Amino acid sequence: MVEPASRPVEKSLDSATGLYRVRIISGQYYACSANELVSTVLGSCVSAVFWDAEKGIGGINHFMHPGSCPSDRMRANTPGVAYYGQEAMSELLERMKSLGADCGNLTIKLFGGASLRSEKDDGIGAKNSEFAKKFLSQKGYTVAAADLGGPFPRKIVLNTETGKVMVKRLRSIQRQQIAAQEISVFDPSKR
């Protein structure tokens, strides 16, 4: 049921729009210079959206934990997977750079960090949000827009050509499922 982040991102051609639809899950990040629609579903996790308007390059990550990955071995064993904010942010910036983005000229938006009111909710959503904001301000970036916190999960869709992000709040009917996935997909205490 739970999908590992080490699997490749899901990508399919949408016949209606002729655009590629990409779906990323927690631990994954994605960037591209083509016109694609990248979606992800967030509970207490946070996504940062980076966009270079001039070059038309967009990127998005999806991390579960603030700070950086405590295990060197895990990091080495799962290259390209970033459950922690530190890696999710730095690796996405690197990926953007490698695609030719000017990282001094990025529009940045933040999403997620909800408080899902599940039993295991220990304010992780707020901590993830704080981490993202602090990381960015330390690097000298400003956040153009943010939709963080609240009790609602969100589904966001980034259009990598226009940099526009559609945010859809999700109902309680999906909350428990999203919370359960976020907890079970990766529990550092069990590694």
Added chain:
Amino acid sequence: MKITPDEMVASVSNLTTFPAVALRIDRALADENFTVDDIGDILETDPALSVKLLKIANSAYYSRGVEVDSVSRAASVIGSRKVRDIVFTQCATDTFKSFPNDLQSLDDFWNHSLYCAVAAQEIAKQLRYGGDLSLYTAGLLHDIGQLVMFTQYPDESRRALEISINQTDGTSPHLGEIEVFGFDHTAVGASLARQWNFPRALSECIEFHHAPGACSAELATEVAIVHVANSTAVLAELASEEIEDAPEIDPAALGLLGLDTETIVEIAAKARAEVDEMVGVFN
């Protein structure tokens, strides 16, 4: 999946009947000659409900300083129609209290149901609806099929929810259900409503709240109200003022009721405030 809505309902052993007291009150109210004493007589057959109504009649909200000590007096203080709404709420939550599931907490389920009930009631009020159906009750019970589905087939239901989030914008879980089961929670709810001998207006509101155009012509108003109230309830739940956040509303249903989206946003805010207060009273 090779199962029908009727088979799904039949597989649940503790759902064979809905408390008779609720349906008797509903029938009594449809009779133009009913009196509060009739309501009192019916209520007295259910001691737990009688106690509850006495408590409510003597609460700060209704009390006029004189102690209410008979059930028919309580019915007169609270109002017969309000009594019916309270009785249905109590009977429904009691009936389903042994239906916990991992997909949605019962609190979340009833919260959405109450938003829908209050929104439906408010729409009916604005339209000066004069029929026999309690739109509150119809709103309250519109999703009961989902509880049966979630409890009996959790894995398949989870898959249906996943489909609705990953392939669409998540506002229409019933489309995922159709993909997995071949039918959705409205069909299960309708099957349950038939088994419980619900009045036809109530059954059709449950059965067609996602497809208002498919109901009987003479119940088009009632079904349209619950359809719109369901979307209104989602706005209330999400504390949103953007109509795009709600499940899409059938333009024909909206036209039939003569409502605009601005009014719906207002009703959503009202339902949110009212239910938040009400949940305090019921707990």
